[in-house]
Amino acid sequence: MPDSSAERPRRIVARREGPMLVEGPVEIVLEDGTTVSSDRFCVALCTCRRSRIFPWCDTSHRRHSPAARPAADH
Template sequence: MPDTSAERPRRIVARREGPLLVEGPVEIELEDGTTVTSDRFCVALCTCRRSRMYPWCDTSHRKHTPTARPASDR
């Protein structure tokens, strides 16, 4: 991966109910020491660990978001 230390800092956008959006390209070291890379201009990193493509987000978090019940059902 090219050295980008002379460029501007990477932008990371954190969302309360979603993934971390990271300006790419990125190189990520996983817990087991393996490295995954992406040369996309922006990547979504899973923070809920529900993704089948971890560490990349596949929007699995959306399936587990609680929905509000109508007041008549309470």
Template sequence: MTAAPAERRPVVVTACPDGPVLVRGADVVQDADGASHAVTRPVVAVCTCRRSGRMPWCDGTHKAVERAKRRKEQQGG
């Protein structure tokens, strides 16, 4: 019996509210400057707030951005 050729797992992209997008099954993520970043973990979180210190990957900075926004709203309101 010959083995069927392995089917490529589809790439799945999931948006997290107020957070990054999770990418499963990708080999490479290209950043805004066109530079390629190899995917080395089963799921990666790609930054969407553009404030990450480790672009293109999320480093949790969006939470600090949200906190600052909330503080401003509280002071303003």
């Protein structure tokens, strides 16, 4: 990865429901030491750990979020 001291800081957008959006390119070190990278201009990182392609978001959070569930009839 390029020396980030010469560049402006990376922008990370944290959202209450959904992924963290990170300006790319990025390199991520997983818990087991595996490194994954993306050259995209922006990546969505999974924060709910439901993604089948973790650490990248596949929108699995949408199926489980309270806002996505229909309201119960009373």
